[in-house]
Amino acid sequence: MKTFYIETFGCQMNAHDSEKVVGTLVQEGYNQVNDEAEAGLILYNTCSIRDKAEQKVFHRLNEYKKLQGEGKRFAVIGCVAQQEGTKIFEKAPYVSLVAGSSSYRNLPEMLERLEAGETRITGLDDRQTDQTFDTEFTARTNPHRGYITIIEGCDKFCSYCVVPYTRGKERSRTSASVLAEAQRIAQLGFTEIQVLGQNVNSYRDPSGRRTFAELLVAIGEVNGIERVRFTTSHPRDFTKDIVDAIDATPALCDHVHLPVQSGSTDVLRAMQREYTRDWYLERIQWTKDAKRDISLTSDIIVGFPGETGRDFEDTITLLEIVGYDAIYGFKYSPRPNTPAIHMVDSIAEEVKIQRLAILNARQRDIQRVNYGRHLEQTLTVMVEHAANSRGQITGRSTQNKTVNFTCDTTPAIGSYVDVRITQVFPNSLVGEAISVPIAPSAALLAQQALNARVTVLG
Numbered sequence: 118m119k120t121f122y123i124e125t126f127g128c129q130m131n132a133h134d135s136e137k138v139v140g141t142l143v144q145e146g147y148n149q150v151n152d153e154a155e156a157g158l159i160l161y162n163t164c165s166i167r168d169k170a171e172q173k174v175f176h177r178l179n180e181y182k183k184l185q186g187e188g189k190r191f192a193v194i195g196c197v198a199q200q201e202g203t204k205i206f207e208k209a210p211y212v213s214l215v216a217g218s219s220s221y222r223n224l225p226e227m228l229e230r231l232e233a234g235e236t237r238i239t240g241l242d243d244r245q246t247d248q249t250f251d252t253e254f255t256a257r258t259n260p261h262r263g264y265i266t267i268i269e270g271c272d273k274f275c276s277y278c279v280v281p282y283t284r285g286k287e288r289s290r291t292s293a294s295v296l297a298e299a300q301r302i303a304q305l306g307f308t309e310i311q312v313l314g315q316n317v318n319s320y321r322d323p324s325g326r327r328t329f330a331e332l333l334v335a336i337g338e339v340n341g342i343e344r345v346r347f348t349t350s351h352p353r354d355f356t357k358d359i360v361d362a363i364d365a366t367p368a369l370c371d372h373v374h375l376p377v378q379s380g381s382t383d384v385l386r387a388m389q390r391e392y393t394r395d396w397y398l399e400r401i402q403w404t405k406d407a408k409r410d411i412s413l414t415s416d417i418i419v420g421f422p423g424e425t426g427r428d429f430e431d432t433i434t435l436l437e438i439v440g441y442d443a444i445y446g447f448k449y450s451p452r453p454n455t456p457a458i459h460m461v462d463s464i465a466e467e468v469k470i471q472r473l474a475i476l477n478a479r480q481r482d483i484q485r486v487n488y489g490r491h492l493e494q495t496l497t498v499m500v501e502h503a504a505n506s507r508g509q510i511t512g513r514s515t516q517n518k519t520v521n522f523t524c525d526t527t528p529a530i531g532s533y534v535d536v537r538i539t540q541v542f543p544n545s546l547v548g549e550a551i552s553v554p555i556a557p558s559a560a561l562l563a564q565q566a567l568n569a570r571v572t573v574l575g
């Protein structure tokens with residue numbers, strides 16, 4: 118029996134890539150196991166976005182080394198594979214396959230060569246491809262949400278980021294193929310779809326039939342779909358019709374993740390973000406003027422080369438003007454192969470630490486106020502996790518806020534419940550169910566059982 122084990126790091130795009138890789142492997146006759154010791158093929162889907170990502174990958178590969186044995190094969194895929202290339206074979210000679218995400222569409226052929234005994238297989242050369250990893254064979258491992266990648270790669274070349282070098286140029290799928298996938302997801306019983314892209318709103322329909330906003334509306338109109346989310350939006354391509362689409366389409370969720378990275382126009386220029394603070398705030402104003410209460414979240418980097426105290430202050434004032442519901446704050450760290458690596462990393466580590474602490478403290482105060490507004494409100498929550506040790510069930514509101522609640526019955530994962538909010542915290546809400554859960558369809562329950570079997574039985 119051909120068996121595999123896969124370990125995934127990084128962003129949601131990577132997690133969904135793994136779902137597609139798993140689907141392809143199953144289609145090729147492999148069975149998934151959840152213990153690497155039992156697997157014939159071990160795949161490591163890597164991410165290079167964080168500091169020291171390469172060292173972490175080699176450290177993990179070193180741990181795998183002890184598993185070497187008769188017929189066991191190792192594959193490194195994802196961003197670090199693309200970035201480090203054949204160096205991986207030199208440092209970890211027991212690895213047989215190294216492939217970046219632009220090559221996944223060639224996976225069946227690479228697997229054939231692996232099975233034929235080849236030991237130096239690479240998929241590193243086609244970052245300039247127009248093709249996407251478009252497969253019907255996707256393992257839907259999330260029990261309540263179906264993911265669809267509509268655009269791969271990135272053409273933006275922010276000065277600190279490795280993604281354009283590891284994931285290749287932007288390439289979009291046709292809206293017809295995206296909608297066909299949305300329909301398949303709905304038929305499996307999922308009611309929530311998350312649309313993915315490194316820059317999801319840079320989507321350009323190769324058939325020219327739909328804009329990004331029109332595609333969102335069309336997905337939201339697929340029979341059975343109750344919620345549509347999309348990440349990550351780039352401010353440069355954030356157009357007013359996206360806000361209008363949210364206003365007009367009940368299934369589109371009240372949430373936009375719009376990374377600003379810095380509140381200072383000078384730092385934005387050095388980051389090659391190609392927008393200014395005012396330009397960004399204009400897009401924020403569109404969402405604030407919407408009929409619906411759209412929640413805003415962001416990513417912010419502190420300590421970018423040359424960031425002055427005044428620049429950092431601009432970031433703090435922007436935080437206050439926008440009033441985000443969440444931010445993901447990071448200290449700048451140089452990444453290999455990026456333009457910013459040639460800039461002097463001028464901000465001392467202790468200053469970066471201090472700025473990040475100030476940023477997070479200020480954001481926490483903002484969230485305390487924002488989350489406080491939900492007290493006594495009734496929110497519709499989709500159940501994501503069974504009851505915890507305190508007997509609370511966990512789900513999310515349309516604004517993507519975590520809600521922990523009690524309920525007389527045990528709602529299934531994927532069901533919807535109206536919850537009255539009785540307590541508020543800066544990162545979560547607490548409440549009690551006031552409606553009988555609307556159970557997920559038999560199709561979704563069957564799909565969840567199937568996924569459990571794939572993982573457990575291998």
Ligand code: SF4
Pocket residue numbers: 271272273274275278279280281315316351
């Ligand atoms: S837009 Fe900038 S930060 Fe985002 S993936 Fe592209 S280069 Fe990286």
